Amino acid sequence: MSFLYVFMNFFQPGIFWTQLAEFKPMLVMSLLAILVSLPKKSVYARREAFQHPIFVWISLFFLIQVLSLYSSGLSAMLSGFSTWLVFFVFVATSVLLVSNDVALSRYVWGMMAGGMFIVVFGILAVLLGWPQALGGRAGAYGMYENHNDYSFIVIQIVPFLYMMRTITRNTIARLLLAASLGTCVIGILLSLSRGGILALVLEFALIILFGMTGRKRWMWVPVLVVVGVAAIGFQWAKRAENQGSNYTAADAENSRFELWDAAVNMIMAKPILGVGTSMFYDHAQEYGEISHDNRGKNTHNTYLEILTGTGLLGFFAFYKFISKLLRALHRPFLPCGPPLLDAVRRATLIGVYSMLMRATLDAKVQDWSFYILATIGLVCVMLQRAAEARARKSEVAVAAMPAGAAPMMTAGLL
Numbered sequence: 001m002s003f004l005y006v007f008m009n010f011f012q013p014g015i016f017w018t019q020l021a022e023f024k025p026m027l028v029m030s031l032l033a034i035l036v037s038l039p040k041k042s043v044y045a046r047r048e049a050f051q052h053p054i055f056v057w058i059s060l061f062f063l064i065q066v067l068s069l070y071s072s073g074l075s076a077m078l079s080g081f082s083t084w085l086v087f088f089v090f091v092a093t094s095v096l097l098v099s100n101d102v103a104l105s106r107y108v109w110g111m112m113a114g115g116m117f118i119v120v121f122g123i124l125a126v127l128l129g130w131p132q133a134l135g136g137r138a139g140a141y142g143m144y145e146n147h148n149d150y151s152f153i154v155i156q157i158v159p160f161l162y163m164m165r166t167i168t169r170n171t172i173a174r175l176l177l178a179a180s181l182g183t184c185v186i187g188i189l190l191s192l193s194r195g196g197i198l199a200l201v202l203e204f205a206l207i208i209l210f211g212m213t214g215r216k217r218w219m220w221v222p223v224l225v226v227v228g229v230a231a232i233g234f235q236w237a238k239r240a241e242n243q244g245s246n247y248t249a250a251d252a253e254n255s256r257f258e259l260w261d262a263a264v265n266m267i268m269a270k271p272i273l274g275v276g277t278s279m280f281y282d283h284a285q286e287y288g289e290i291s292h293d294n295r296g297k298n299t300h301n302t303y304l305e306i307l308t309g310t311g312l313l314g315f316f317a318f319y320k321f322i323s324k325l326l327r328a329l330h331r332p333f334l335p336c337g338p339p340l341l342d343a344v345r346r347a348t349l350i351g352v353y354s355m356l357m358r359a360t361l362d363a364k365v366q367d368w369s370f371y372i373l374a375t376i377g378l379v380c381v382m383l384q385r386a387a388e389a390r391a392r393k394s395e396v397a398v399a400a401m402p403a404g405a406a407p408m409m410t411a412g413l414l
Contacts, residue, residue, distance in 0.1 A: 002103040003110035005033045009090060009368070010114030010153070015142035026086070030093045042099035044382040049095050054328065054378045057321035058371065062088045064317055065277040065365075068310040072276050080277060083366070090368075091375050098379040101338050107379075108160055108344060111372065115157035116180050119187040122150050126190045136242060138190035148362045151196025154184045155203060155358050156369045159350035162207055163343040189235065192242055195361035197235040201228035203354040210346050255291075256300045256361075262288030263304040267311070274311035278365065280304075302359035309365065325374050326352060328381045337387030341380055348377045 008029055014021040049055060062084045069076040098104050122138035124130065132139050137147035144150045158181065165177040188196045201224070208220050265287035266275060275283045281296050299305045306315050329349040333342045355369050 001033055001036045002097045003106040003113075005029055005097060006094065006107050006110040006372070007114040007117075010111065011117055012142040027089075030089050033093050033097055037093070037096040037099065040099055043101075044099075044386040046096065046099075049378060049382050050092070052378060052382070053324040054321055054374055054381075055091070055095070057317055057324060058091060058374055059088060061314065061317035061321060064273075064310050064314045068273050068314060069276045069279075070273075072279070076276070087366075087368075087371055091371055094372075094375045095379060098383075101340055101383060104344065104376075104379060104383060105340055108164065108347075108376065111376075112157050112160055112164070112180070115153045116183070118144050118150070118153050119157075119180075119184055123183065123187055123190055137192045138187055143367065147191040148193050148195060149364065149367070150191050151188055151193040151199070152355070152358060152362075152364055152367055152369050154187050154191075154196065155199050155354050156351060156373070158184050158200070158203055159207060159211065159347040159354070160344070163211055163347035163350075166211070167339045167343045189231070189238075192235065192239045194235055194239055195358060197232055198361070199354050199358035201232065202357050203350060204228070206350040206353055210350050258288065258291060259284065259297060259299050260301060260304060262290060263299045263301070263308050266308045267304075270308075270311060272311045273313055274307065274309045277309040277314070278305070280308045280363075298363040300361065300363055302363050302365060305363035305365050321374060322352070322356070322370070325377045329377055333384045334388055334391070336391035337384050341384050341387065344376060344380045345384070348373055348380065352377070 009026060013025040014023075065084045066077055066080045069080045094107070098107050118140045121140045122132070122144070125133035125140065126136065126138050132141055132145060134145075134147070139145050139147045139150045140153075144153055161177050161181050161184065165174055165181075168174050168177065185200070188200050204224055205221075205228075208217050208224065212220070262284045263280065266280065266283065269287065278298070280299050284290050284297075285295065299308060303315070306318055326349070329345055329352070333345055335342075351373050352370075355373065358364075359370075
């Protein structure tokens, strides 16, 4: 169930098969997952996971999204509640599901499989001329229909593809993961997303820094610099060719500055709780000169989107759950747990930093990336705590044995 649940979340069955939408398939999946997970014993105390600062602050962040809509009336708040409840239920259900190392492995594989379905879909859309490839750029459907949105799923799964390959011994699985990494690079290039290629190059730099070990890893730095600069230049050129003379990189830059100026004015006017989550496009013209092409657009910056929508309260909650997550992930794991835990810790750390960079160029508050990374990071930390507690308990038990008993016990086990 841990594999299937997260896979279906990214597959988005109610959007892929619109006939299923009225049956709310992901809500049904969540209820089924809860029923399956509750009877199973977890190796860590679930209550402690729900009391962890990461979970507390992410829950408060979701709640603030709803409260920020108070000025729009009760109906808007109820609509916001139904939207953000989906995110909360997914995080809580995932914590219940991932009760041991095996479940974590299946969950990560499910996330990678679901993400790769979207990545491959976007590539096929370009190659086969499907309508989802708007403007000839790789895109999928649902949360990832836009070429920039599509790049987020790539950035999310790349570090996990790499780190899982480092601990996988099965040759076929290693080849599949390597092929998936290459496919992700192709997906970013076909998306023509400038922010996407910048984030991907940064992500590979972080893989060298956090994912690799030993001095030889630094040999990859000059290779990345050369390939990265070439890839960025290629992406800029192909995007300019795709856009034509009607919309240049300078136009895109000026467009963002126009939106950002309005966002700053909005934050100054509504600093505490903002104008309401995801409501920037409704109020932007009240706080700045917005050209016709920019009307109805978001801020194109996740941090400004949070500040304009939910003010300092929302941004503080976002900062707290991210900072708590990073602090927990930066703590090196003792080698008492399986290699999976440290590999997932490193992948999550790389993913969070890469997503923080990617978020500067697009507004993606309602995206799974930050929330699933927080979920994986949280359960990974809880599983490591449990492994360390078992190790300490074992050490105490051995220390309490009479002299000579421990060696004899070990010899008996061998």
